[in-house]
Amino acid sequence: MDKAELLAKLNWFYSLELNQVDLYMAQSKTFAGSYESIVFERTAYIEQQHVDNIAAKIRELGGTPTALGDVISPILGSIAGKIVSLAGVENTLKANILIERKAMADYTNLINTIGDEYGTELRKILEHNLVDEDVHTAWFSERLTDYDNSVIPDQV
């Protein structure tokens, strides 16, 4: 993978992680007073660490971290409007699961295609971010099971 392609991919993650920080902080405020609010705040903190570790790698490779704007709406696609109109913890968790799954799929893809020329440190950062997203997905999914008749979306 050449450096330009790698930088483009890292910028995609940088933008996604930035969007997730904003999203989870907003959700934390929306559900203030609930346990979920604390979880969303803590999750935003982890996503900020991802923003920072991806940005550091982009700079190390000679690039400039560049926010691409809203990358979350396209991930949610046609269900985005529905989720907004049916706001509530349950729909919020479903949307979050879709976003986390997209992040996991993309991290997995990059880890599997990056090759060895960029060293083990970058791979480790990507792997650790992937594991964090996996943990987030597991918590959101587990919490969803507390709601009756929940159906977790099975595709992004």
Ligand SMILES: [Fe+2]
């Ligand atoms: Fe993340």
Ligand SMILES: [Fe+2]
């Ligand atoms: Fe995450």
